[in-house]
Structure formats: C-alpha cells, structure tokens
Amino acid sequence: MDTHDVRFPTSRELDGSDAMNPDPDYSAAYVVLRTDAPDKVCGHGFAFTIGRGNDVQVAAIxxxxSYVLGRTLDELCADPGSVSRDLVGDSQLRWLGPEKGVLHMAIGAVVNAVWDLVASRQGKPLWKLLADAEPEWLVRQVDFRYLTDALTPSEALDLLWAGKRGAAERESALRQHGYPAYTTSPGWLGYGDEKLSRLAKEAVADGFTQIKLKVGADLQDDLRRCRAARAAVGPGVRVALDANQRWDVDQAVQWIRALSEFGPYWIEEPTSPDDILGHAAIRRAVAPVRVATGEHVQNRIVFKQLLQAGALDILQIDAARVGGVNENLAILLLAAKFGVPVCPHAGGVGLCELVQHLSMFDYVALSGSTEDRVIEFVDHLHAHFRAPVRIRDGRYAAPTEAGFSAEMHPASLAEFSYPDGTYWRADRATRQEATQ
Amino acid sequence: MDTHDVRFPTSRELDGSDAMNPDPDYSAAYVVLRTDAPDKVCGHGFAFTIGRGNDVQVAAIxxxxSYVLGRTLDELCADPGSVSRDLVGDSQLRWLGPEKGVLHMAIGAVVNAVWDLVASRQGKPLWKLLADAEPEWLVRQVDFRYLTDALTPSEALDLLWAGKRGAAERESALRQHGYPAYTTSPGWLGYGDEKLSRLAKEAVADGFTQIKLKVGADLQDDLRRCRAARAAVGPGVRVALDANQRWDVDQAVQWIRALSEFGPYWIEEPTSPDDILGHAAIRRAVAPVRVATGEHVQNRIVFKQLLQAGALDILQIDAARVGGVNENLAILLLAAKFGVPVCPHAGGVGLCELVQHLSMFDYVALSGSTEDRVIEFVDHLHAHFRAPVRIRDGRYAAPTEAGFSAEMHPASLAEFSYPDGTYWRADRATRQEATQ
Structure with a gap:
C-alpha cells in the first residue's frame, strides 16, 4: 500500500470557488494497493480534499x-466488503468518527481502491461488475446497521431483483447513449459575468440541458448572475443553484424566494449538511424549487433521515465522502426505496471518474431510470487520469476500461505531489526569488 | 505548541469495556501551548481517543x-473565541468535516488549550471565569451559525442575564457542597457479577445516588446484571443503562422494554449518535425510561435537532468531542432554551477534569439548577493530572486551581507517550522476550 499527497493549484484560477470555499486547491489523498499477481494488478482510490489538511487525510489512510496488507486477491474478489466491515467495525478507530470525517473518508479511499482492484482483476468496469452481480451477493456487501427501520435486507433484495428486469436493454441503451450530465463549469463564484455568460452558452451548445451556478455570498450579485445565466441559456435549460451551506434556515428561505423569479431548478446545500430538520423546513417553504444535498453528508444514517424527514427532492451521492462503494450501495438502495432521484456530486479531483460508475449501475440494475437524473460534470483535471470521463452531447459515455477509473498517471503524481513534486518545488523557488 | 501521543494500557483490565468497545486503550492527543510570558504560563488541551488512530488525531492537531502560533496573550484573553472562529472558519480545513470527526476534535483540543491558558492567566478556574463573564462577552464567544432557527443571540443573552440572578448564592452553595455525580465504575461490560455487585455497593456507601451499567451485548447477560445491580443498590438508587450505540431502532425498543422491570432511569446511546429521528422514535416508545445521548454527538447542529425533535430527556455534553468550550457554550444555551437537563459524559482520560467546569458554570450562571443533573464519574487515570477531580460524598468538589484542569504530569507523559515512553518500551521488550 502506497499513499500520495497530491495537490493541484486550482486556487490560482478561482476554479471551484464558491460562497464557502473561496480558494480551493483541489487535492487527493491517494492510495495504491499493489499485488504480486503475475500481471501486477493494482487498486487505486482517494479521498478528495481542497488543500490544507490533505496531509492529515493521508495520515488517516x-x-x-495493517487492515489491508496480506489479504489475497481471491478473498477480495469473493467479498470486497470484508475490508469495509473490518475497517468500519474496528472499535478503536470507530471512536474517531464514528463513520464520519477524516477517518471515514480514509476508509472510503481504501474501500474504493479495493473495488478498483476487484473490477480490474475481473476485467470489467465497476458499473458493469455491480450490474452483473447476484442480488444476494450485493445485499451482503451492504451494512444495514442503523438502517433497518427504513430499509431491511429483504426489501433491498426485492429492489435488486426488480432491477434485473430489463437490465440488458438498459445496458445496451447506456452503451449507446450514455448517461445525462449537467455542468457547473460556468457558475463558479469567482468568475465574472462575461465569462459566466460565455461558458453558459457554450454549455448549451455542447448539449447540456442543465447548468449550475454558485450563490450565497451576496444577494445583489446573485440576482445579477442568475439574470445573466437565464438570458444566456434561455427558458428551456434548467438552472440549478448551489449555496454550499452558506445559510441558516430562515435566511435560506428568504434568499431562495428572492431568486425564484429566475426559475431555479434546485437549490443545493442551502444550509449545514448536518441539518436534516433544517433541510425539511426549507423544502416545505421554497417548493416548487427542489432541495438537493449530499456531497457533504457523512454517511448512510444521515441520508436515511433526510429521506425519512422528506427533506430532499434530489439525493446527491459523492463517491469519496462516505465509506466507499459499499456504503454508496446502501445509499442508492435507500433512494430507490423512497423513490428519490440520485444526481451525484462530482468535479474536484476524479470525482466524475468515480461516481459515473455508481449512477450507471443504478440505471442498469436498480432504479432503472435516468428520468430527472443527471451526473454533475466539471471540466477540470481529467487529464491526470488514465481513463478520464468522456462526455458526448452533454452525456457521460459508459466507461469500457476495467476498474473504477481511479488511476492517476504516474507523471501527474510526480508533478503535483506535495510538497516535493516538481510543480511545488518550482513554485517555492519562484516565490523565494520574488521575495529576494 | 507541542503535541504528545499519550496512551494508557487500560484494555489489560477491561476498564472501560462496553458493547461496542471491548478493549479500549484510553488515550489523549495532548497539546501544550507555550508562551514567553515571565511566568511561562501554558495552556493544555487534548482530544480523547481509545487507542489506535491516536496518531492521526495528533497529526490533525x-x-x-500555524493558526495559533504568534498570537498574544492579551489577544487571547480578550477574545478566546478568535481561535475557534479562525479554525472552524478555514474553508480548506472545513472540507475535512465540516465540524465533525478527527479535524473537529483537533480544533476542540486546541480551543480548550486556549481556554486553559486564558483561565490560568487570569488566575481563575474556568467555571468561575465563565460564571463571572459579562453575558454580552459570552454571547460573542458563541458561533450561532446554523442555530438561529432554534436560538438567536438575543435569546441567548436573555438566558445569560436571567442566569445572573442568584448566581452569588449558587456559587457559594457550589463551593460548599459541590456538584452531584454518578458513577459508571461498577458497570463495565467486562466485569463479572461479583465485581459488579461489590462495586455497586461501594458506590452507594460512597454517597452516589446513581450508578450506570453497560448493556447491549447479550440480553440474558443484561437481565442477570441488571438484577444483580438492583439487588446490590436497593430501590432508592437510580440505575442508568448505556448501550453505546449497539442497537437499531426497533431492536433498541424491544431490548429496553425487556429490561424495564428493573426500573432503569435512563437508556444512553441506544443507537447511532447520528440518528436524530431514531432517538425520537425510541424515546416515544420506551417512556417513562428516559433517553440520553451526546458523548458522540459531533456538533451543536445535531444537538439542536435532537432538542427540536424531542429526541432527548437528558443531554450529555462531552468536553473533548465538539469544537471546545465555545461550542459547548452554544450547546448549554440550547439545552437551557429547551429546558433539558445536561448530564455530562466523562471518564476516559481527563474528561471528568474538563467537563466539571462546564456543568458548574451552567449551575452558577445559566440553568441555575442541579435538579436531575449529574456529572459522570469514573475513577480511572486521575492521578496523571496536576489538578485531579475531587469527589466527596458522591459529588464533585468545585476546582479552586486556576485553569481548565487539563494539565498532565510531565512524568505521565514520559511514561505513557506512544510508542517511545518508558511503559511502552518496557512492554515491547517483555513481548519480544516472550516470543523468543
């Protein structure tokens, strides 16, 4: 097992800037599981952070x-969930969460690396491995602890068997047409109106039917930016808004109502991701504007309650925030049970690469639908991945490479490893010269 | 700023064993803030963990x-909350929570060390410093973000001014009689029935009017242990139960009902600390048994919702889980607003030493009551602290030493630092001999 602290200097261009995160340096606490198999097959995974603290995230991985070293490939292929269960179940590590924050994201990185390894070994993209799996096997991959008041294993099994009906046709449709996407590229808070309008028009020209704007720092700015965006895309394109947790409950309601004349499709993260009851209150007050959240939701237990409380119109999974594929299976099952569409969070470093597999599995073999479902797309940093996402006509093409699309190029690791990669060394040298 | 990874081998005696934590090694990720003041005054704080991962916790601290180095003592004394605001508000670090898990506990350790420093500098025990403070100043120490739908700054100010009435009399009573305690020492899951009965009788003889038993691993064992405990203490002593998050919602209800014949006073942590709606459902089903939780509740936002949802009869703050004194002030204010008694979690390493200050402040200058309020007491590891708690007749004596009682003896650090303290070196040598 190797780990890498990889940081990209995205704050220089205000890519990724929003009301809570003015200057993110998109980063990955990256892990590689090596094997001594004849083909040297490896597994890759990562936690995504936005700069400072990425070293803490690496330390947690x-x-x-000791929980992964020495396992056999056969054991992992038969039961990838064994790693998840051992890590989540370790009582001493559990104290550091439980099941939340740095330690849980570290577990997610390792668990995702195991799934990358398993899918690579079996020669399938992860979405296909999951879609082909026996429902009984998939149910055993899920930790139902704390879920059974909302979803039992036997209900999950019923959902997965129902998802098998028509799966072959949907797989064929997926391979042919891909999966719908929307783009956040026009809407970063640090972009000027001209850049916003230009990128919004480009997005429509590229085939996207939904864009997203960051809001929440200044209401007058938001009114102006929403007007510019709506003018750029016309009435037929969905414009979603994202407040990145900026507001208290009452403030969220007032702000969203003020922006409602521009017909926002959803409001994302209007308040703290921990505030289940707050999201429910906001949703009741701002309908028909939909409420979306999930990228910072710490685990399946909070998602369960968001669904139980009727706090969500749209559930946004993130591939690298929770405890990996196994926990995301639980969350997809919960969403299917409650009939709430899943529109994943992506962007950052490699989040698009990972999460597309989960939505594609969901379409082929669980919810069976792409209606009102879109995966976020942001066009940053894909070139660092060996199997980058492919977008055609505003849709994600189904990955055909084996694995979880998590592998970064060795050259990218060498350049952007922090603090000793070539980029950061050169950056320090430049700064030192400037101060001399 | 110095940090230490301090671990005590408590698993050897099954001290602290419960249904979720069979073998904890009580540990502290300990931080010392040094100054160049003439008297070399220092601040001490720590996060509490139970062994593995304490190194990750230290890395997070x-x-x-860089957030604390170089500040002046005058600045910190005028506004200790400045450190809390800068740490919680850092957008890049925030991504690692937000406000939860390893990073948030690290913030709590540093913030508590700042308060230890400030109280030491001002020559007062922390409880007295807080009780003497101007309500306006205290309100400025609190982060109301995400709370205003339940508690506004002006409501908090009203509560604190109301708390000033009669404060002098309560301070005098506190100094004379102390603050009520209960003890968990008899009830660890790893103890046999004979040890349980003997320790329970000793607890009553020592003046405690409440004890607590760990439950949740095996129902037949729990029935037997509850029977033994009730027989040992008689009908007039409260027996609280603690499941340490072991159950799903429906299972919790069934298990608690099965134990209700022994008249349990409260059931603590019946399920996941993240499950607000689950706690509310359990509370509705098991009344008149009270529901208590909080030691693993990650922040003020979850406490807010537990109160809004009517999920709690008893709110259990922990001094070292959330973001330090500032966030615990918010939580005490929320509890006062909702009229729910606070019975702190303690035990572990130094948690009794810290949390007594918060309850004593609450009694003197906020809730104004000790009715149905007890601080947990566990008689482990106090000797490692310079100002250990003092228990008399089942009550905590009010600390008189300046500071937050967080300072450990240098000799304890030298012995139990991991992995190079004298205890752990000798332990490794013994194990190596045994395997040769």
Whole structure:
C-alpha cells in the first residue's frame, strides 16, 4: 500500500470557488494497493480534499495499512466488503468518527481502491461488475446497521431483483447513449459575468440541458448572475443553484424566494449538511424549487433521515465522502426505496471518474431510470487520469476500461505531489526569488 | 505548541469495556501551548481517543499549528473565541468535516488549550471565569451559525442575564457542597457479577445516588446484571443503562422494554449518535425510561435537532468531542432554551477534569439548577493530572486551581507517550522476550 499527497493549484484560477470555499486547491489523498499477481494488478482510490489538511487525510489512510496488507486477491474478489466491515467495525478507530470525517473518508479511499482492484482483476468496469452481480451477493456487501427501520435486507433484495428486469436493454441503451450530465463549469463564484455568460452558452451548445451556478455570498450579485445565466441559456435549460451551506434556515428561505423569479431548478446545500430538520423546513417553504444535498453528508444514517424527514427532492451521492462503494450501495438502495432521484456530486479531483460508475449501475440494475437524473460534470483535471470521463452531447459515455477509473498517471503524481513534486518545488523557488 | 501521543494500557483490565468497545486503550492527543510570558504560563488541551488512530488525531492537531502560533496573550484573553472562529472558519480545513470527526476534535483540543491558558492567566478556574463573564462577552464567544432557527443571540443573552440572578448564592452553595455525580465504575461490560455487585455497593456507601451499567451485548447477560445491580443498590438508587450505540431502532425498543422491570432511569446511546429521528422514535416508545445521548454527538447542529425533535430527556455534553468550550457554550444555551437537563459524559482520560467546569458554570450562571443533573464519574487515570477531580460524598468538589484542569504530569507523559515512553518500551521488550 502506497499513499500520495497530491495537490493541484486550482486556487490560482478561482476554479471551484464558491460562497464557502473561496480558494480551493483541489487535492487527493491517494492510495495504491499493489499485488504480486503475475500481471501486477493494482487498486487505486482517494479521498478528495481542497488543500490544507490533505496531509492529515493521508495520515488517516496510512493508519489503515495493517487492515489491508496480506489479504489475497481471491478473498477480495469473493467479498470486497470484508475490508469495509473490518475497517468500519474496528472499535478503536470507530471512536474517531464514528463513520464520519477524516477517518471515514480514509476508509472510503481504501474501500474504493479495493473495488478498483476487484473490477480490474475481473476485467470489467465497476458499473458493469455491480450490474452483473447476484442480488444476494450485493445485499451482503451492504451494512444495514442503523438502517433497518427504513430499509431491511429483504426489501433491498426485492429492489435488486426488480432491477434485473430489463437490465440488458438498459445496458445496451447506456452503451449507446450514455448517461445525462449537467455542468457547473460556468457558475463558479469567482468568475465574472462575461465569462459566466460565455461558458453558459457554450454549455448549451455542447448539449447540456442543465447548468449550475454558485450563490450565497451576496444577494445583489446573485440576482445579477442568475439574470445573466437565464438570458444566456434561455427558458428551456434548467438552472440549478448551489449555496454550499452558506445559510441558516430562515435566511435560506428568504434568499431562495428572492431568486425564484429566475426559475431555479434546485437549490443545493442551502444550509449545514448536518441539518436534516433544517433541510425539511426549507423544502416545505421554497417548493416548487427542489432541495438537493449530499456531497457533504457523512454517511448512510444521515441520508436515511433526510429521506425519512422528506427533506430532499434530489439525493446527491459523492463517491469519496462516505465509506466507499459499499456504503454508496446502501445509499442508492435507500433512494430507490423512497423513490428519490440520485444526481451525484462530482468535479474536484476524479470525482466524475468515480461516481459515473455508481449512477450507471443504478440505471442498469436498480432504479432503472435516468428520468430527472443527471451526473454533475466539471471540466477540470481529467487529464491526470488514465481513463478520464468522456462526455458526448452533454452525456457521460459508459466507461469500457476495467476498474473504477481511479488511476492517476504516474507523471501527474510526480508533478503535483506535495510538497516535493516538481510543480511545488518550482513554485517555492519562484516565490523565494520574488521575495529576494 | 507541542503535541504528545499519550496512551494508557487500560484494555489489560477491561476498564472501560462496553458493547461496542471491548478493549479500549484510553488515550489523549495532548497539546501544550507555550508562551514567553515571565511566568511561562501554558495552556493544555487534548482530544480523547481509545487507542489506535491516536496518531492521526495528533497529526490533525499538528496541522493547526500555524493558526495559533504568534498570537498574544492579551489577544487571547480578550477574545478566546478568535481561535475557534479562525479554525472552524478555514474553508480548506472545513472540507475535512465540516465540524465533525478527527479535524473537529483537533480544533476542540486546541480551543480548550486556549481556554486553559486564558483561565490560568487570569488566575481563575474556568467555571468561575465563565460564571463571572459579562453575558454580552459570552454571547460573542458563541458561533450561532446554523442555530438561529432554534436560538438567536438575543435569546441567548436573555438566558445569560436571567442566569445572573442568584448566581452569588449558587456559587457559594457550589463551593460548599459541590456538584452531584454518578458513577459508571461498577458497570463495565467486562466485569463479572461479583465485581459488579461489590462495586455497586461501594458506590452507594460512597454517597452516589446513581450508578450506570453497560448493556447491549447479550440480553440474558443484561437481565442477570441488571438484577444483580438492583439487588446490590436497593430501590432508592437510580440505575442508568448505556448501550453505546449497539442497537437499531426497533431492536433498541424491544431490548429496553425487556429490561424495564428493573426500573432503569435512563437508556444512553441506544443507537447511532447520528440518528436524530431514531432517538425520537425510541424515546416515544420506551417512556417513562428516559433517553440520553451526546458523548458522540459531533456538533451543536445535531444537538439542536435532537432538542427540536424531542429526541432527548437528558443531554450529555462531552468536553473533548465538539469544537471546545465555545461550542459547548452554544450547546448549554440550547439545552437551557429547551429546558433539558445536561448530564455530562466523562471518564476516559481527563474528561471528568474538563467537563466539571462546564456543568458548574451552567449551575452558577445559566440553568441555575442541579435538579436531575449529574456529572459522570469514573475513577480511572486521575492521578496523571496536576489538578485531579475531587469527589466527596458522591459529588464533585468545585476546582479552586486556576485553569481548565487539563494539565498532565510531565512524568505521565514520559511514561505513557506512544510508542517511545518508558511503559511502552518496557512492554515491547517483555513481548519480544516472550516470543523468543
């Protein structure tokens, strides 16, 4: 097991800037599981952070080393969930969460690396491996602890067997047409109106039927930016808004009502991701504007309650926030049970690459639908991945490469490893010269 | 700023064993803020963990170094909350929570060390410093973000001014009689029935009017242990139960009902600390048994919702889980607003030493009552602290030493630092001999 602290200097261009995150340096606490198989097959995974603290995230992954070393490929292929269960179930590590924050994201990185390894070994893209799996096997991959008041294993099994009906046709449709996407590229808070309008028009020309704007820093700015965006895309394109947790409950309601003349499709993260009851209150007050959240929701237990409380119109999974594929299976099952569409969070570093597999599995073999479902797309940093996402006509093309699309190029690791990669060394040298 | 990874081998005696934590090694990720003041006054704080991962917790504290170095004592004394605001508000670090898990506990450790420093500098125990403070100043120490739908700054100010009435009399009573305690020492899951009965009788003889038993691993064992405990203490002593998050919602209800014949006073942590709606459902089903939780509740936002949802009879703050004194002030204010008694979690390493200050402040200058309020007491590891708690007749004596009672003896650090303290070196040598 190798770990890497990889940081990209995205704050220089205000890519990714929003009301809570003015200057993110998109980063990955990256892990590689090596094997001594004849083909040297590896597994890759990562936690996504936005800069400072990525070293802490790497330290947390390093702390999990003894839980994965020495396992056999056969054991992992038969039951990838064994790693998830051992890590989540370790009582001493559990104290550091439980099931939340740095330690849980570290578990997610390692668990995702195991799934990348397993899918690579089996020669299938992850979405296809999951879609082909026996429902009984998939149910055993899920930890139902704390879920059974909302979803039992036997209900999950029924959902998965129902998802098998028509799966072959949907797989064929997916391979032919891909999966719908929307784009956030026009809407970063640090972009000027001209850039916003230009990128919004480009998005429509590129085939996207939904864009997203960051809001929440200044209401007058938001009114102006929403007007510019709506003018750029016309009435037929969905414009979603994202407040990145900026507001308290009452403030959220007032702000969203003020922006409602521009017909926003959803409001994302109007308040704290921990505030289940707050999201429910906001949703009641701002309908028909939809409420979306999930990228910072810490685990399946909070998602369960968001669904139980009727707090969500749209559930946004993130591939690298929770405890990996196994926990995201639980969350997809919960969403299917409650009939709420899943529109994943992506962007950052490699989040598009990962999460597309989960939505594609969901379409082929669980919810069976792409209606009102879109995967976020942001056009940053894909070139660092060996199997980058492919977008055609505003849709994600189904990955055909084996694995979870998590592998970064060795050259990217060498350049952007922090603090000793070539980029950061050169950056320090430049700064030192400037101060001399 | 110095940090230490301190671990005590408590698993050897099954001290602290419960249904979720069979073998904890009570540990502290300990931080010391040094100054160049003439008297070399220092601040001490820590996060509490139960062993593995304490190194990750230390790494997280180390990542906060640049946020505290170079501040002046005058600045900190005027506004200790400035450190809390800068740490919680850092957008890049925030991504690692937000406000939860390893990073948030690290913030709590540093913020508590700042308060230890400030109280030491001002020559007062922390409870007295807080009780003497101007309500306007205290309100400025609180982060109301995400709370205003339940508690506004002006409501908080009203509560604190109301708390000033009679404060002098209560301070005098506190100094004379102390603050009520209960003890968990008899009830660890790893103890046999004979040890349980003996310790329970000793607890009553020592003046405690409430004890607590760990439950949740095996129902037949729990029935037997509850029977033994009730027989040992008689009908007039409260017996609280603690499941340490072991159950799903429906299972919790069934298990608690099965134990209700022994008249349990409260059931603590019946399910996941993240499950607000689950706690509310359990509470509705098991009344008159009270529901208590909080030691693993990640922040003020979850406490807010537990209160809004009517999920709690008893709110259990922990001094070292959330973001330090500032966030615990918010939580005490929320509890006062909702009229729910606070019975802190303690035990572990130094948690009794810290949390007594918060309850004593609450009694003197906020809720104004000790009715149905007890601080947990566990008689472990106090000797490692310079100002250990003092228990008399089942009550905590009010600390008289300046500070937050967080300072450990240098000799304890030298012995139990991991992995190079004298205890752990000798332990490794013994194990190596045994395997040779």
């Amino acid at each position: 390093d702390a999990l080393r | 180390d990542a906060l170094r």
